[in-house]
Amino acid sequence: MHTFNDAADSYVAHGGETRYLPRLIERFGPDDVTTVTPVAVRTAAVELFPNASPATRNRHAITPARAVLYHAHEMGWRMPARIRLFLAPKTRVTVPASRRWLETFIDRCDADNLPHLAACVLLMNLCGARVSEAINLLGEHVDLRERTALLVKTKTSLNSLRYMPDHLVERIRDLGLAPGERVFRYTSRFSVNERIFAVCDRAGLPYKSSHTVGRHAFATNALNAGVGVRVAMDAGGWKSSTIFLETYVSTVDAGRVVRDRFNAIHHSDQF
Template sequence: MANPYVASNRYVINNHDQNPPTQQKTFEEAAASYLSHGGCNRFLPQIISYFEGRELRSIHPFDIRQMAEALYPDQSNATRNRQALSPARAVITHAYERGWCNLMRLRRFKEDRPQRKTPASHVWLHAFIRECDISNLPHLSALILFMSQTGARISEAIRLEWSDVDFSARTALLRKTKTGTNSLRFLTDELIDRMRDLRAAPASSGRVFRYINRHSVNERIHAVCDRAGISYKSSHLCGRHSFATNAIEAGMDIRTTMAAGDWKSSSIFLEIYVHPRQNAGRIVADRFNAFQFSGAI
C-alpha cells in the first residue's frame, strides 16, 4: 500500500507527520532559534513577517516560492533564490534538525545566464586616470586604480583606513570582506605614490579615499567618463572584473589570480569575472605559428 504521507511530486514532501508533536512550532519560532544558533539575519525579517503566525507543518515548497514572488515581484530569479528561497530553506532545515518538521526539498527558480559585461581595459583605465588628473580628482583616480589592481570590491575599498595601509611593505588590509575574513592586498609602485600624495594632503585621517558609498563613486565615474569621451564602467567593472581579466591577459595563471583577488569559487571566477578576448581564435592561432612542422627538426 502506498504511503499516504509521501507526495507524488518528487520536489514536494508533505510536512504533516503521522505523529505530530503536541505543540507545533511556527516559522517565527524556527527563525528565532536559527538566529540564536548563528544564522544569518540579512534577508530574514521580510520572510518572517510574511509567514507570521504560520506553523511549519502548514508551509510547503509552493508557499515558499509564492513568498519569493510576493516579496520580489520585479526582481530576477537569481535575487529570489538568494534573498528568499535560500534564507527560508536555511530556517526550515534548522527546524528539521531540531525535530520540528519534516525535511523539505525546494526547487530553485531557473536563472538566466548573466550577460557578459566589458571590463575596464588598460586603455580605458589610462584615459580615465588622465581625465581624473586633469579634473583634479586624486581620490577618485587612486580609488579606481586601487580596485583595478587589487580586485577589491567597492564596499571594501571605501572602508579602507590609513591605519590598514603599510607603505613600507606596500600592502593594504581589507577588513571583513564579503567572505567574512580579512584579506591582504599588495600595491603597485604607482598606486603607492598616489596614496602617499593623498596621505600628505590636509585632513587625511580616517578613510583613505573619503567616499562613503558606491552610489557617489559611480556618479563621479559617470561624470568623468562623459568628459573623457569614454564608455561608462561601473565601480564593479573597474574593480574585480578588470582585475581578473587583465591579470589573466598578463599571463597569470588562474589559481594565482584567484588567490590575489580572494576568490573562493573557480566556477564563479571563470564564468563571471574572466572575459575572453574578442579575437581569441586569431590570438591562439598566432601563438601556434611559433611551431612549424614542415621543416627538419
C-alpha cells in the same frame, strides 16, 4: 548528528562567504544536514524568493546552499548533493574597463585635479577591491614599504590583504596617510560612482561602474596576463570558481591568442 547550522558555521570558519547564508540558516538551521535534499533547496529558493528571477534564486539560494552542503560532504557529514540551477536567460555581457579606457580615465582625473578618485579607481582595478572596501580603507591599513593594503571585510568574514603595484603605491603615498582617516576621503559608494560618471562624461568615455572598472576588469586582466585561475581568484578574494568564471571573466581576442600559442608551439617543435 550535524545540523545545517553546524555545516554553515564550519563553512564560514573555513573561509566561506556569509552574505547569502542567513535566510538559508533560518530555513534549514536545526535540520539534520543529511536531510537537506536538492528538492528541498530548490523548493526553499522559490518560497524564499517568490518574485525573484531564476538568476537571483540561483545566486541567493542554490549557490550558497551548494557550497555549504558540499563542505558538509568534505567534512564527512553527508553524501554529496547535486542541486540543479534554475534555467536563467543570458544577461547582457558586461564589458570590463580596457587598459586604454583606464589610461584615458586617469589622465582626465589628473587634468581635473582628482588624485583621490584616480587612486581609488586604480586600487579597485589593480587589486580587485570592491568599492565598499576601497572607501573604508584607512591610513593604518596601508603599508607603503610592503606595498600592501588590508581590505576590511564587507561581504566575507575575513579581511583580505592585497598587493599593490608600484605606480599605485606612489599615488597613495602622494595622498598623505593618517591613522583613522579614509585614504580616498569618500564615504559612500554612490559618491564614487557619481564622480566616475562625471569624469567619463568629460573624457568622452562610456560610463563604467566601480564594479565594472574594479573586480570585472581585475579578473579579466589577470587571466589575459597569463595568471592561473586559482591565483587570480585568491588574489582578488573569490571563493567560488563558478561565480568567478561565469560572472567576472571576459576574454580578449581569445581565438587569436590560442592560434598564436599553437603557432609558437608548432614552430618551436620544428627545431
